[in-house]
Amino acid sequence: MALEDIMRDLKRHTSKSIVKAIEENPQESRKEWMLWMFERAGKKNGNNIKYQFWQQHNQPIELTVKAFAIDSSIDYIHNNPVKAGFVNRPENYPYSSAVDFAGMKGIIDIEPC
Numbered sequence: 404m405a406l407e408d409i410m411r412d413l414k415r416h417t418s419k420s421i422v423k424a425i426e427e428n429p430q431e432s433r434k435e436w437m438l439w440m441f442e443r444a445g446k447k448n449g450n451n452i453k454y455q456f457w458q459q460h461n462q463p464i465e466l467t468v469k470a471f472a473i474d475s476s477i478d479y480i481h482n483n484p485v486k487a488g489f490v491n492r493p494e495n496y497p498y499s500s501a502v503d504f505a506g507m508k509g510i511i512d513i514e515p516c
Contacts, residue, residue: 407461411461414461417456417457418454418456418457421456421498422441422454422456424498425438425498431497433489438454441456477500477504481494481499481500481504484499493505497509497510498510498511499511500513
């Protein structure tokens with residue numbers, strides 16, 4: 404399987420899981436706003452049924468075992484909600500493993516690197 408296929412499947416699975424977690428979480432105070440943002444992005448792309456969670460394009464890079472490459476990639480991913488304006492700090496985004504990396508337990512189960 405090509406890296407592009409893996410990315411496609413990963414995005415499909417994670418976007419459905421995260422949107423479902425947002426929809427079903429009665430304590431999520433930003434639920435309507437986040438779903439509106441995902442729906443608005445989805446309407447801009449004819450490939451979507453309703454929501455767009457991930458950006459359409461892929462630029463997959465195979466990570467090596469070098470710690471700095473993995474750490475910088477994790478930092479990049481964790482900072483995406485900050486750059487999007489969802490939160491002020493990565494660990495404040497509840498659907499991210501940044502919470503776990505900050506030493507707390509998040510709502511998403513992760514396996515440490």
